[in-house]
Amino acid sequence: MPIMIGTVFNVIMAIITGIFGLPIYFDTAGTICVSMVGGFFPGITTAVITNIICSFFDKSAMYFTFINALIAIFTVQFAKKNKFHSILSVVGFILLTGIFSGLCSSVVQWGLFGGPVNSGILSITEAAQSGGKRFAFFVFINVVLCIFDKSVCTAIALAAYKFIPSQKKLDIRNSMWKQRPLSAAETDNITKQTGNIKNSLSTRISLVLISVSTALTVIMVWVMFGFYADNITDEKTQTAENIATFAAEMIDGDKISDFLIQRQEDPQYEQTKLMLHKILDNTAGLNKLYVIMANERGITYIFDLSSGKGVVTHSPGKFVPADKTMTYHASMLENAKIDPIKTGSGKNTIVTAFAPVFDSSGKCVCYTCADVTFTDVNNYVLHLLFRIILVIASFLMLIVSYAIRTTNKYIVYPINSMAACVDELTAEGGDQENLDENVRRIESLEITTGDETEKLYQAICRMTANQAEQIRDIRYFTDSTAKMQDGLIITMANMVENRDSDTGAHIQKTADYVRIIVEGLKKKGYYADKITNKYISDIVSSAPLHDVGKINISDTILNKPGKLTDEEYEIMKTHTTAGKQIIENAINMVKGENYLKEARNMAAYHHERWDGKGYPEKLQGEIIPLSARIMAVADVFDALTSPRVYKPAFPLEKALKILQEGSGTQFDPKCIEVFMDSLPEVKKVVRKYNQDL
Numbered sequence: 001m002p003i004m005i006g007t008v009f010n011v012i013m014a015i016i017t018g019i020f021g022l023p024i025y026f027d028t029a030g031t032i033c034v035s036m037v038g039g040f041f042p043g044i045t046t047a048v049i050t051n052i053i054c055s056f057f058d059k060s061a062m063y064f065t066f067i068n069a070l071i072a073i074f075t076v077q078f079a080k081k082n083k084f085h086s087i088l089s090v091v092g093f094i095l096l097t098g099i100f101s102g103l104c105s106s107v108v109q110w111g112l113f114g115g116p117v118n119s120g121i122l123s124i125t126e127a128a129q130s131g132g133k134r135f136a137f138f139v140f141i142n143v144v145l146c147i148f149d150k151s152v153c154t155a156i157a158l159a160a161y162k163f164i165p166s167q168k169k170l171d172i173r174n175s176m177w178k179q180r181p182l183s184a185a186e187t188d189n190i191t192k193q194t195g196n197i198k199n200s201l202s203t204r205i206s207l208v209l210i211s212v213s214t215a216l217t218v219i220m221v222w223v224m225f226g227f228y229a230d231n232i233t234d235e236k237t238q239t240a241e242n243i244a245t246f247a248a249e250m251i252d253g254d255k256i257s258d259f260l261i262q263r264q265e266d267p268q269y270e271q272t273k274l275m276l277h278k279i280l281d282n283t284a285g286l287n288k289l290y291v292i293m294a295n296e297r298g299i300t301y302i303f304d305l306s307s308g309k310g311v312v313t314h315s316p317g318k319f320v321p322a323d324k325t326m327t328y329h330a331s332m333l334e335n336a337k338i339d340p341i342k343t344g345s346g347k348n349t350i351v352t353a354f355a356p357v358f359d360s361s362g363k364c365v366c367y368t369c370a371d372v373t374f375t376d377v378n379n380y381v382l383h384l385l386f387r388i389i390l391v392i393a394s395f396l397m398l399i400v401s402y403a404i405r406t407t408n409k410y411i412v413y414p415i416n417s418m419a420a421c422v423d424e425l426t427a428e429g430g431d432q433e434n435l436d437e438n439v440r441r442i443e444s445l446e447i448t449t450g451d452e453t454e455k456l457y458q459a460i461c462r463m464t465a466n467q468a469e470q471i472r473d474i475r476y477f478t479d480s481t482a483k484m485q486d487g488l489i490i491t492m493a494n495m496v497e498n499r500d501s502d503t504g505a506h507i508q509k510t511a512d513y514v515r516i517i518v519e520g521l522k523k524k525g526y527y528a529d530k531i532t533n534k535y536i537s538d539i540v541s542s543a544p545l546h547d548v549g550k551i552n553i554s555d556t557i558l559n560k561p562g563k564l565t566d567e568e569y570e571i572m573k574t575h576t577t578a579g580k581q582i583i584e585n586a587i588n589m590v591k592g593e594n595y596l597k598e599a600r601n602m603a604a605y606h607h608e609r610w611d612g613k614g615y616p617e618k619l620q621g622e623i624i625p626l627s628a629r630i631m632a633v634a635d636v637f638d639a640l641t642s643p644r645v646y647k648p649a650f651p652l653e654k655a656l657k658i659l660q661e662g663s664g665t666q667f668d669p670k671c672i673e674v675f676m677d678s679l680p681e682v683k684k685v686v687r688k689y690n691q692d693l
Contacts, residue, residue: 002038002172003046006030010050018058024149027054028068032157035075036084037164037172041405043072044398051394060109060117063387065394067104071097073397084158094154098147105146106139111386116142178409179417179447187413189420202412205403213396221385233351236285236372237340240353243283243370250275251291253359256366259302260293260317269316273303280305287350288371290314291357294332298322302366328354335364349374414447418460421445425464432475435468505689506638507544512685513634513675514543520674521630527670530626535598539627542599546606546631549579576616579603601625606632611665622668629668633659633675636666641686652686 013026027050035043047068054061074097083089109117116138161169173181251272259269280289291303298321301314314320322329331338338354351372356364421442425435442464447457518539522531550558553575557568564572583600605619605628612620640655650658656676663672675682 002034003042003049006034006042006046007049007053010046011053014050014054014061015057024145024152026149026153026156028071028150029153029156029160031068031072032075032153033160035072036079036157036161037169039173039176039405040073040076041398041401043076044069044394044401047072048394048398060113063108063112063390064105066390066397067101067108069394069397071101074100084161090154090158094150095147097154098150099143101150102143102146103139106135106142108390109142110135110138112383112390176405176409177413178449179414179445182413182417186417186420200412202404202407205407206400209400209403210396213392213399217388217392221388225384232374233342236351236374237342237353239283239285240340240351240370240372241355243279243286243289243372244353244355244368247276247279247289247291247368247370248355248357250279251357251366251368253357253363253365256293256302256357256359260300273305276303276305280307285372285374286370287373288369290369291366292332292369293366294329296333299326299329299332332367338367410449410451411453414445414449414453414457417445417447418442418457422460422464425467432468432472435471439464439468506547506642509638509642509685509689510546510631510634511540511543513637513682514630515540516678516681516685517630517633517671517675520678521670524670524674526674527626539598539602539630542596543602543631543634545579545583545599546602546635547575547579548582548599548603549575549577551582552578573607573615576604576607598625598627601627602631604628606635608632609666610668614666624668626668629671633667633671636662637675637682642689652683 007030009030010027013029017025017027028047031043031047031050034046048065051061051065051068075093078084078089078093083093109115115134252268255266255268255272258266259272276289276291280286286307288306289303290301290305292299292301294300298319301318301320302316304314304316304318306313327341328338335356337356340351340353342349342351344350351374353370353372355368355370357366357368359365421438424441425438439461443461445457447454449457515536518531518536521527522536553572557564557571560568580600580603583596583603587596587600602625604616605614605624608614608617608619608624608628609632610621610624610629612618637655637659640650640658641652643649656679659667659672659675663669
């Protein structure tokens with residue numbers, strides 16, 4: 001509908017301006033408006049159909065189609081950047097399109113028609129006499145008129161564009177989609193993705209169409225020009241032969257000798273000459289008609305008539321010695337048939353035909369020669385090729401725009417939309433909420449191309465939905481497994497803790513302190529390459545196993561109310577190596593889950609010191625696993641703030657002071673730093689389990 005309305009308006013304006021003989025046409029207003037509303041293909045289609053219709057009453061209109069098609073392309077690019085909202089930009093648009101169309105149309109008119117096709121402009125430019133000044137003056141006048149033309153057309157187009165309801169313009173734009181219409185941001189993103197592709201589908205199809213169209217045009221022109229060249233040469237040759245034969249029949253062969261002797265004194269000579277002049281004057285393209293006689297030394301002219309100015313003619317009886325250019329001389333001596341000869345090139349291409357003149361005894365006494373001049377096909381080829389290029393260029397733009405529009409509608413935008421959603425789906429990882437949202441986003445594309453693209457879309461919808469459900473099921477089983485795992489860990493830890501008479505809630509408190517410390521380290525960016533969400537989950541979950549090795553310690557030593565002897569202390573220290581061995585056995589059974597590796601590290605090394613004076617291996621600094629360094633702070637702090645059979649609970653201030661004094665010697669300074677920075681959370685844990693503090 002927009003194409004039809006725009007075309008009708010353009011044609012009506014062209015008819016009106018033609019009736020009044022105006023030097024302007026106003027036939028691009030509809031093209032500009034349709035391009036603003038519908039884009040490349042509708043705009044170019046409007047331009048092409050307009051000029052096709054106008055060519056019925058103005059044959060030259062077809063050669064200017066490419067100009068209006070390019071204006072449609074420029075309008076779309078201009079509208080995409082929202083430049084029609086600024087007065088200065090609109091003025092710039094008018095000047096650019098006016099100057100461009102003025103220059104192009106001037107070249108076309110001068111190249112094809114030798115001057116203006118509009119009678120009004122022709123009368124104006126006739127004031128300039130010389131060719132160069134006249135052309136320059138014509139270009140100037142044409143550009144000025146085109147700027148005025150585009151000013152009026154742009155004003156009409158903008159007024160019509162504002163008059164069209166917003167919803168109607170949106171409906172027209174959305175009519176190209178075979179899916180949910182994409183926003184400007186989504187379209188730009190797809191355009192960028194396509195731009196990153198080395199050979200996009202749109203580019204390939206456009207190149208194929210351009211290549212095929214160009215090849216067909218070249219082949220068509222080559223074949224056509226070949227036929228034309230042969231036909232024009234054959235036609236002119238036949239003409240020359242007919243004239244030479246006709247002239248030979250009009251000459252009395254018995255009088256040739258008399259003509260050479262008496263010439264003007266012989267009345268029949270003058271009659272023959274007059275007859276030959278009539279043949280010359282009444283035959284189009286016949287440039288020269290002459291009668292010659294040959295002997296061993298050269299040729300003698302009997303008659304030599306010419307229709308062209310400046311052409312050298314020979315007087316009757318003129319003898320010309322034979323030379324290499326007289327390829328026909330030997331044949332004349334033998335009275336043989338002479339084939340036509342083609343000489344010259346360009347506008348001075350000449351076909352010379354020969355016909356023998358016989359006397360009454362049948363003897364060949366001389367030859368009539370007819371020179372037919374014509375323009376060589378090469379000039380015609382260039383002229384026609386220019387016309388063909390002008391016409392085909394606009395149709396090629398139309399074909400390419402249609403191909404791009406169709407490719408984008410049925411392939412590029414649907415596939416890139418699906419690719420963007422699949423990329424997002426891949427990037428979401430295991431976040432179930434985002435996965436579900438992405439599935440809804442893919443389903444909302446609503447691709448309805450009715451071909452293989454739609455089939456692919458439906459398959460991707462099923463695949464993503466199934467994947468989301470599978471991940472949901474996996475997460476459910478994972479959560480169940482994790483809960484069971486945590487339950488087993490807590491149960492095992494409780495079995496150990498229940499043997500220790502005074503470590504109430506030790507595993508719960510140390511797990512809370514571990515969480516506070518590791519989250520504090522992450523917040524400050526410490527050990528960023530190590531601390532991930534998975535790592536935090538692993539060490540918090542496995543923290544209760546740090547004292548699992550105490551299961552090997554006897555109740556006598558484990559619950560002794562007094563100070564342990566050196567021998568007893570050495571036995572107590574073995575709970576680290578025992579815990580390491582227990583968890584390594586579990587790791588071998590479950591193929592080395594991460595949380596068990598960190599549980600092993602905490603069980604084995606939570607009594608190591610930063611300065612290397614701890615046990616069991618006297619590790620130092622960051623060689624000590626991070627999880628063990630974190631647990632060391634949590635374990636000591638809980639031991640200080642909890643009552644034991646051999647001591648009461650230390651006040652919170654004293655416990656914190658001891659930790660600070662151990663920073664850099666017993667403990668990792670960074671762990672102590674974040675622990676002290678998190679005192680509000682630490683105190684909540686302390687108050688929860690130690691009411692006295």
